[in-house]
Amino acid sequence: MNKTVIFKIDGVEVRGKTGQTIMDAADEAHIYIPRLCDVEGLEPQGSCRVCIVKVNGRPAAACTQPAADGIEVENGTLEILNCRRDIIRMLFHEGNHLCPICEASGRCELQAMGYRLGILQPAKYPYLQPVRPIDASHPDILLDTNRCIRCGRCIRASKYIDGKNVFGYVGRGIHKRVGVNGKDFAHTDVHPDDKAIALETCPVGCIIRKGLGFFTPVGQREYDRAPIGSDIENPELRREK
């Protein structure tokens, strides 16, 4: 039987259960901790580090760090905010995230996170401007890894929900990116109904459904309505979603 654990996030008392992560408990308490690689329905992997918090003064990933009795969690401090901003800025600079012409604009979690964290201009980092070929070989799905942020959500969804293992990482270090287990997309067993290619799985515009871009009008896209994380902070929005 799960035991109640009581801890504090930015001085506010939060009640969770043993076995929950800090993020799970915060979500239930309607406290938003920003995240990109973590998504409902998939096991957390703590790779993007956007959910960085300080637990009793030490940095930790809220999506993997267990909630525990008596811990003091820092989530909304300026130091944490600046860490998250730097992580998001680096992601923008690593890939080709041209929001004005990207069909994921308005539903892109990276873009929405930029707005949520108040990142309104380019940062000090150089743009790496990768030139990776688009894989448009599949009749229904297109892969543009120039926009990949290596969250691994498609890899986990394909492996653990679809049971297919369509996606995997290729390359090492700075060259690491998502690839497909096959000669190209057309030579995998991916299907348009797979969870791995559902809109809510890829947080950016890396995996897209062919020919459906821009069908949602500006003003009606997910993050036109409310900033990212609003559904966690506001239970009414969560029910609507």
Place this chain on the structure above:
Amino acid sequence: MAKTKVVEIEPLTRVEGHGKVSIHLDDHNNVKEARLHIVEFRGFERFIKGRPFWEVPVIVQRLCGICPVSHQLASAKAMDLIVGAKKLTPTAEKVRRLMNYGQIMQSHVLHFFHLCSPDILFGFDADPKIRNIFGVIRKMPDLAVQGVMMRKYGQEIIKATSGKKIHGTGAVPGGVNKNVSIEERDSFLKDIDRMKTWALSALNLAKNYTLDHIDTVETFAAFNSSHLSLVREDGALDLYHGKLRAIDAGGNLIFDQVDYQNYSDYIMEEVRSWSYNKFPFIKSRGHIDGWYRVGPLSRMNTAGFIDTPEAQTAMEEFKGLTRGKPNHMSLAYHWARMIEVLHCVEKIEELLNDPDLQGNDLLVKGDRAEEGIGVIEAPRGTLFHHYRVNEDGQVTYCNLIVSSTNNNEAMNRAVTKVAHDHISGRPKITEGMLNHVEVAIRAYDPCLSCATHALGQMPLVVEMYDPGGSLLERRGKCV
């Protein structure tokens, strides 16, 4: 060997984008040659290769911050053919038309009130300190407010149909992604009478300027040319769709009712080493004589009539000036432009009262095609978008002939004529003389790079060099 001096006007002011003029003078300040250079290279035709076709309308509209709708619609029309949508639903076509009328209205108004009016209100030689939009605001605040409010109205129409005032996403391959709600419709209808009154007032201003200064207008940058535009099957002005019609300087048809899918059988482009802008020409007349003009003046010349009553009356008066023959006066572009603003307002009213705007049938699809050509009448003239797409949905070929490209030769001729008429042989070159050259270019409302408009002071620099390339004189001016 005779010495040559070069006068450069760079950057050009109160035009969209960036360009420069070079005027070559001999020792006696006689003009030997004058050229309009387009100094930016954009590369859109190359870098959209490999991109998925449904992205194209959103990407290519970034060519311009003033007329993005024209690029969005021209490319969407091409992509309609790629997705097999040979005929759009009534709602989709009418929403797109509304978007286009809003776009042309706001662009023409921007040009007339913000860019051109200082010249015609204060004079080409007026002190540049007052010959600018702030001078207009000081002298005629009501007129300036009308310009701002009319532009706002057009931009709000764009927002209602495309999601944003600039760089929206409304037109998608096969149709549109939204209709116009009752609330949006009513908000526009509420102000339509005021827009019509102001459009008539601006039209009268442009017309009266032309008639009151007819001696200047008849000669300033005036020269014979062919004209080209889309026209409806019955010959009416149509700014969204139609067939190609070209007439010669005498008004005789060169070709008519040409399906623009076959445009490359009729039009070619010439490259010249000194400009990034190409020089299109009508194939059958060759690259020397085949150049033509496009835009409001050409549309008044090629179209037989306008299907809205007040603009038709205005067009009859316009055509009366040249007794029905083509009007070749560059400064008459302004009058023609204001007739089109009135036409747009009338069409907007007509569409707002059409219940099809509230329909929900927005998209059509059919058999995929590999090639699509979209042509539209943009504010500055006929705009061609030509694409090929592979079976994976990626663009493999793109050719764009933008409106200002079509007017390239004409603008060069205008620059040359004005340089000869107003600079040649003068002992000293003044700022006012150089502004005459800019006035001629401004008449065409060129979007030199089809680039997002720069805000703020754009200094004009004039440099004179000796034949060895040494700087003789450098002078700056403010807009």
